[in-house]
Amino acid sequence: MSEKYDVAIIGAGIGGLVCGCYLAKAGLKVIIVEQQNKPGGYCTSFERQGYRFDVGVHYLGSLREKGVLSEILRGLDLLDRIKLIRNDPTDRIITPDKTIFIRKDQNKTINELISHFPKEKENIKRLFNLIINEDFLSLYSKLRNRTFQDLLDIFLTDHKLKAILSTMLGNLGLSSSQSSGFVGAIIYKEFVLDGGYYPKGGIQNLPDLLAEKFREYGGVLLLSNRVTRIMTKQKKVMGVKLQDKGCIVSKFVVSNVDAHLTFNTLLDCECNERKVVNKLKISNSAFVVYLGLKKQLNIKPKHFTTWFFSTYDIEKCYNFQSDKKKQLIPSFDYLLCSFPSLIDKSLVPSGKGIMRIFVGARYASVKMWENSKNELYNKIITRASRMLPDLAESIELKVIGTPRSFYNYTSNRNGALFGWQALPSQTSKSIFPYQTSIKNLYLSGHWVTNGMGQSGISVVALSGREAAKIIVSAKG
Ligand SMILES: Cc1cc2nc3c(=O)[nH]c(=O)nc-3n(C[C@H](O)[C@H](O)[C@H](O)COP(=O)(O)OP(=O)(O)OC[C@H]3O[C@@H](n4cnc5c(N)ncnc54)[C@H](O)[C@@H]3O)c2cc1C
Structure with a gap:
């Protein structure tokens, strides 16, 4: 294959798909190359023995009337095509002595916190007033140099309340003393207070719908093929080479894949970004257990996710640096458990259930993981059984x-x-912008620092739309 396109996009994660849709909608000739046999990246589902599991994403945020993701999907006429379920409550946080629910209605969530910490009533109101009512720019200018712990310390005094509010930074895999105050506030604004949306039938429905729309706009989605090279001439993009079927000639390339891969492996010339990628810290990984269950678990009230903590030392749970022994799983003091089949029965055979358990983990050799994973699995099931006998x-x-x-x-x-890790030093727009030092090579996805932090699908979708806008105006 040696076809000519305006734009070749590497990777059909949500960032690449949204970017492709907006470019194709604007009339550009676009191809997306994806190495897997389905689109979605971390936002995919897989089936085993009749059970449907979501690989990574447990639910979506920012889908209120004027939410970031609503606006992006509305711009593609997809908001009415996606069937979303939103249970109330969405989440449950269990600590050694409290159970707190996150509600659909943000005022109810705030009142729930106040009922547990009545002495902090005015402080809680002032904190959430800032998070809810200030716009992104104002939050950014107030919080960009602070950590989320700084923000909690400014407003609150009770250490248990601060710990409970820190639990939600598990959505970034960072502790509150590490995380950017701005990104932590955005997690609350866009994901905790406006979260818990689930596409009926599984998370795969989101990338599938985007792929369908992309094709309707005339885009080409090439699955099961891998980009092996980004071709350049005098630091200007010429197209991409494929593992199978030759190469694609294109005026622009968008890389929606890992930044190290883009600049250290795929790109065929020297560039400034190589030094930068090697200096920045990347986010943590996870150990995830997907369980098919003979019966639905008896959990009331039904909700989507339980954050289960056996300690108030949340710093120890999320801060890998505090684990001096460098264990594969630094802390078993928390488990993040999702119960999607409680909310959507179409994911399982009649009467059965699924559950997913997630805990932060380190990357290590294949051998280390092979030797340890069953033992770690047993430990996790023993822990989870304390909550679910x-x-x-x-x-x-x-x-x-x-x-x-x-x-x-x-x-x-x-x-x-x-x-990238959502550290205060790593969220500025200028660190890893959409535009690269190579002419006509652009970035989208969760390796772009668009200033919003790396807070999941809505931010990644936003990166896709913004990259598309820049290319459309560059094309003229
Ligand atoms: C366990 C887990 C839980 C999460 N929970 C949530 C959640 O509940 N809510 C939320 O909003 N976010 C959540 N996230 C974060 C969210 O999933 C990611 O931020 C987002 O999906 C990243 O999208 P992306 O477009 O940047 O790329 P990715 O999803 O990383 O996709 C990149 C794609 O590029 C493809 N690719 C890579 N190299 C090549 C190549 N050389 N050629 C062709 N194709 C290539 C890959 O196969 C992949 O499909 C979670 C993530 C994980 C892993």
Whole structure:
């Protein structure tokens, strides 16, 4: 194949798909190359023995009327085509002595926190007033140099309340003393207070719909093929080479894949970005257990995700640096458990259930993971059984995902879940912008620092739309 396109996009993660849709909608001739046999990257589902599991993403945020993701999907006429389920409550946080629910209605969530910490009533209101009512720019200018812990310390006094609010930074895989205050605030604004949206039938429906729309606009989605080279001439993009079927000639290339891969492996010339990628810190990975259950678990009220903590030392749970022994799983003091079949029965055979358990983990050799994963699985099931006594006897299928699995599936370095770490020093727009030093090579996806932090699908979708806008105006 040696066809000519305006734009070749590497990777059909959500960033690449959204970018492709907006470019094709604007009339450009676009091809997306994806190494897997389906689109979605971390936002995909897989089936085993009639159970449908979501690989990474557990639910979507930012889908309120004027939410970032709503606007992006509306711009593609997809908002009415995606069937979303949103349960109330969405999440449950269990600590050694409290159970707190995250509600659909943000005021109810705030009142729930106040009911547990009445002395902090005014402080809680002031904190959430800032998060909810200030716009992105204002939050950025106030919080960009602070950590999320700084933000909590400014407003709150109770250490348990601060710890409980830190639990949600598990969505970044960072502790509150590490995470950018701005990104932590965005996690609350766009994901905790406006989260819990689930595409009926599984998370795969989102990339499938985007792929369908992309094709409707005339785009070409080439699956099961890998880009092996980004071709340049005098530091200007010429197209991409494929593992199978030759090459694609294109005026622009968008890389929606791991930044190390883009600049250290795919790109065929020297560039400034090589030095930068080697200096920045990447996000952590995870160990994920996918369980097929003989019966639905008896969990009331029904909700999507339980954050289960056996300690208030959340710093120790999420901060890998505090684990001096460098264990594969630095902390078993928390588990993030999702119960999608409680909310959507179409994911399982009649009467059965699924559950997913997630805990932060380190990348290590294949051998280390092979030797340890069953033992670690047993430890996790024992821990989870404290909360769900009938869990072990209900399991009829288990699938284990390690950082190696995440790397193998997506080529994200070391199985990084969210691109760069959302440290205060790593969120500025200028660190890893859409535009690169190579003419007509652009970036999208969770390796772009668009200033919003790496807070999941809505931010990644935004990166795709913004990259497309820049290319459309560059094309003239
Ligand atoms: C366990 C887990 C839980 C998460 N939970 C949530 C959540 O609940 N909500 C949320 O909003 N976000 C969540 N996230 C984050 C979210 O999934 C990611 O930020 C987002 O999906 C990243 O999208 P992306 O477009 O940047 O790329 P990716 O999803 O990384 O996709 C990159 C794609 O490029 C392809 N590719 C790589 N190299 C090549 C090549 N050389 N040639 C062709 N194709 C290539 C890969 O196969 C892949 O399909 C979670 C992530 C994980 C892993």
